[in-house]
Amino acid sequence: MHPAPSPEAREVARAAARWLAMMEFNADEFDHAGLKRWRESHSAHEAAWEKAQRLRQRFCGVPPSLGMATLDRPALARRAVLKRTLGVATLVPTAWLLGQQLPLDVWRADLHTTTGEHKRWSLADGSTLHLNTDSAVDLDIKARRLVLLRGEMALKVVGASALTIQAPYGLITVSRGEACVRLGERDCRVSVVSGSVQLQPLRGPRLTLGEGQQVKLQVTGAGSVDTFDVAQLGWRDGVLVAQNQSLGDFLRELGRYRPGVLRWDEALESLRVTGSFRLENTDRILALLSATLALDVQTRTRYWVTLTLRKNIA
CATH class of the missing domain: 2.60.120.1440 (Jelly Rolls)
Structure with missing residues (x-):
């Protein structure tokens, strides 16, 4: 029996799985630069990424019969079939990574x-x-x-x-x-x-x-x-409190309460945040940040949000 993975290993595997999924769905230069920084920041990150890539290779082969069948379909149908196939190829190793690093005791917890x-x-x-x-x-x-x-x-x-x-x-x-x-x-x-x-x-x-x-x-x-500061425990009342906190640290904390990907420009890291924010609507928190700080919220989907430094408009 394999020993249970440590909390560190679980977090690294989850991050590798998220990066893997991100790279498969229209990743831009910003995404690739972020992945590069993450991989270079720790040897465990690079090892997890290599493992994710090996798994991706194992699952990405398309059976020849399926490939031939799609050639006989109209263009829209071909794209739909290939999209589903590639989606499975991505999701299978991602789910496998999470399943290996998040054992059943978490899912079966009391x-x-x-x-x-x-x-x-x-x-x-x-x-x-x-x-x-x-x-x-x-x-x-x-x-x-x-x-x-x-x-x-x-x-x-x-x-x-x-x-x-x-x-x-x-x-x-x-x-x-x-x-x-x-x-x-x-x-x-x-x-x-x-x-x-x-x-x-x-x-x-x-x-x-x-x-x-x-x-x-x-x-x-x-x-x-x-x-x-006991305000750090405001989550018990559904509140996230910041007292002159760097925006980078605040967003890393806010990201724990949001499904999907939350990214931001490096230039936003040093901005300061003060306030109490209700956690039941994190989209509203992002809107408040946009209204009070020099940033814009770019939303691809509800689960893919990027914050960018607002450009001065003459």
């Missing part, structure tokens, strides 16, 4: 959310669980343990007995308090909203976090303890 969705559950002991966008959790009631498989969760414990969150980089025990845990590509960020939380990293000593503190757990152990 509780989960889709992209752009956040949910709240009341547990039997009165505790409250929130799941952010694209997240999954398994429950082990007898062991009073929650297993965070993907994404981000907030847990508020009110009962006498503690609850433990199992994450890829350690255990987080919450007792009469509230904590938020977010899985990243290479770490797990733990933030304490109230009370105190006990952490047991995979490596290193146990430590205690108090209200207003956060730390990142990694394969090598716990990082330094920092303070955090």
Whole structure:
């Protein structure tokens, strides 16, 4: 049996699959430049892209009988058949990549959310669980343990007995308090909203976090303890908050709540954003950004949006 892929490997595979699909559907020079930067930014990215290309080659062959059959069809019919064939050739390896890197335990999780969705559950002991966008959790009631498989969760414990969150980089025990845990590509960020939380990293000593503190757990152990702004957890109320944040960072966060591709010119990275934005309509957020900043929103489809620097009109 193959070991379960790490969260980092899953994220890289998802990115490779998205790039693969993008390259197949009218990619422009901007797309190719973005892919080049992504591949060169990390050796794991290049390895994943090569794997995606090998899979693409395996599935892209068109059977001769199908090719001959299309020659006898009218032009429009030929294009339709070839489009469907090429679509299958692209989607099969993309789905295979995602299926290999996103194991069934994510899809079969006890509780989960889709992209752009956040949910709240009341547990039997009165505790409250929130799941952010694209997240999954398994429950082990007898062991009073929650297993965070993907994404981000907030847990508020009110009962006498503690609850433990199992994450890829350690255990987080919450007792009469509230904590938020977010899985990243290479770490797990733990933030304490109230009370105190006990952490047991995979490596290193146990430590205690108090209200207003956060730390990142990694394969090598716990990082330094920092303070955090509770506004970062506005997603529990369906709000994305920015306080003089770079537009690039804001858009990367916003992209977690949108299906499809969200791209932007490099020149937009350093613009600043301040405000509270309701997450139930991310298209409206983009419209607000366009109305207040020097950018234009170009929409190919609902799932393919590009932001460009607005040109001065004399």
